[in-house]
Amino acid sequence: MGGKAVGLMGHWLELQELALTENEVRIVRDVNLKVSRGSTAILGPNGAGKSTLLRLMHGLLRPSAGRVVWPQALAQAMVFQRPVMLRATALANIEYGLRLRGHPATEQRQRALAALARVGLPELAHRQARRCSGGEQQRIALARAWALEPQVLFLDEPTASLDPASSREVERIIREIAAAGTRIVMTTHNLGQARRLAEEVIYLDGGRVLEQTAAGDFFAQPQTLAARDFIREEVG
Amino acid sequence: MYELSASLALAGDLIAAGDARLAGIVLLSLKVSLGATLVSCVLGMPLGALLAVGRFAGRRSLIVLFNGLMGLPPVVVGLLVYLLLSRAGPLGQFGLLFTPTAMVVAQIVLITPIIAALTRQVIEDEWREFREQLRSLGASRVRAARTLLWNGRFSLTTSALAGFGRAIAEVGAVMIVGGNIDGVTRVMTTTIALETSKGDLPLALALGAILIGVVLAINALAYAFRQWAERRWG
Numbered sequence: 001m002g003g004k005a006v007g008l009m010g011h012w013l014e015l016q017e018l019a020l021t022e023n024e025v026r027i028v029r030d031v032n033l034k035v036s037r038g039s040t041a042i043l044g045p046n047g048a049g050k051s052t053l054l055r056l057m058h059g060l061l062r063p064s065a066g067r068v069v070w071p072q073a074l075a076q077a078m079v080f081q082r083p084v085m086l087r088a089t090a091l092a093n094i095e096y097g098l099r100l101r102g103h104p105a106t107e108q109r110q111r112a113l114a115a116l117a118r119v120g121l122p123e124l125a126h127r128q129a130r131r132c133s134g135g136e137q138q139r140i141a142l143a144r145a146w147a148l149e150p151q152v153l154f155l156d157e158p159t160a161s162l163d164p165a166s167s168r169e170v171e172r173i174i175r176e177i178a179a180a181g182t183r184i185v186m187t188t189h190n191l192g193q194a195r196r197l198a199e200e201v202i203y204l205d206g207g208r209v210l211e212q213t214a215a216g217d218f219f220a221q222p223q224t225l226a227a228r229d230f231i232r233e234e235v236g
Numbered sequence: 237m238y239e240l241s242a243s244l245a246l247a248g249d250l251i252a253a254g255d256a257r258l259a260g261i262v263l264l265s266l267k268v269s270l271g272a273t274l275v276s277c278v279l280g281m282p283l284g285a286l287l288a289v290g291r292f293a294g295r296r297s298l299i300v301l302f303n304g305l306m307g308l309p310p311v312v313v314g315l316l317v318y319l320l321l322s323r324a325g326p327l328g329q330f331g332l333l334f335t336p337t338a339m340v341v342a343q344i345v346l347i348t349p350i351i352a353a354l355t356r357q358v359i360e361d362e363w364r365e366f367r368e369q370l371r372s373l374g375a376s377r378v379r380a381a382r383t384l385l386w387n388g389r390f391s392l393t394t395s396a397l398a399g400f401g402r403a404i405a406e407v408g409a410v411m412i413v414g415g416n417i418d419g420v421t422r423v424m425t426t427t428i429a430l431e432t433s434k435g436d437l438p439l440a441l442a443l444g445a446i447l448i449g450v451v452l453a454i455n456a457l458a459y460a461f462r463q464w465a466e467r468r469w470g
Contacts (some may be wrong), residue, residue: 085370086387087469097373130470
């Protein structure tokens, strides 16, 4: 197996000896893993380092040690727990991302409108984004990411601050994005969500990866005691 | 006490009559200070935004410097600009001393640090909120500064107003570089100082009332605009 070969079986992201230390607190450490699946959920208790790991993968944080290796350059996008909207219309917010990537103006408009339609909010195009509800804003944020047609989409607790109806809608959108071929990596502490969306689970505790297994196996038979306790507590 | 009420009455008459000399002074004040505010916004706001989002050597020192320059004494600014513009000075050839332009220049020097420092604070708050999202979308720091200036446009009206308030109210700088020449460089504050020392209190009082009125009116307008904008844009 040559390192360059990225086929169906190959990994598309590798973390080598990754660590992040801030003010002498080791937030993430000794992380060695390869991501090869289409959808991965990073699970773990609060403060486990899930969001930090995601930001390290996306390049928003620089590791204190180790490397993030992309065998092949992939277009990335990220959706955050709290959607951040510019003081402009929903459409303008989506177009802004496209403009930064250098898409021509006419194409920006078409793509942005299409993305809004895909998240089920075509009627909000000319509404002020910050006047929309939290659930709508998160869907606009998904449209903004989706319009960029990323090959990898990172999602940080995408439904943590949403009501159940909005969460279901957001999950539907994530499933559609994944179905269209975009690789998904998401953090969540919602086990049901991980079960519904992820093929693979990375279980993180104390900044360390304790397990990386197929989602079905993880929920049926977690390998570590910590993961077992975590599942019992979250379900119970 | 009698003198005060009599002066106030005379001041009221002057304003009501729309005295031409009075109007000329008020108009020049507004022109000079609004002009200086405009130029200072163009210079100070991008500077403040870059100080907020930038990462370069000397950034911290610049922030401290600008915060310190917010308290520049107007007379000292007047003196420095006087030296620059005087016949023998490096910019003497333009013959700007004792013209309204010189007054605008002095006020620009005075309030650009204020506008830059206040803009930095606004944009720093915005940057905290938008930083990860903008970086994720691939915005450079310069691009982020531009985006956040536009995004923070309503909060920035306050920075502009603080600069304008300082400019229209100061005496020292415009007095020195303008020379307080009747009909040419005489503005509200310099007239108040002069007329008070001459003992012509009605004109000084009338101008004082107008000065306060102008400042209040502009602040009220800006406040109303900001309220409206925030309801509209969220």
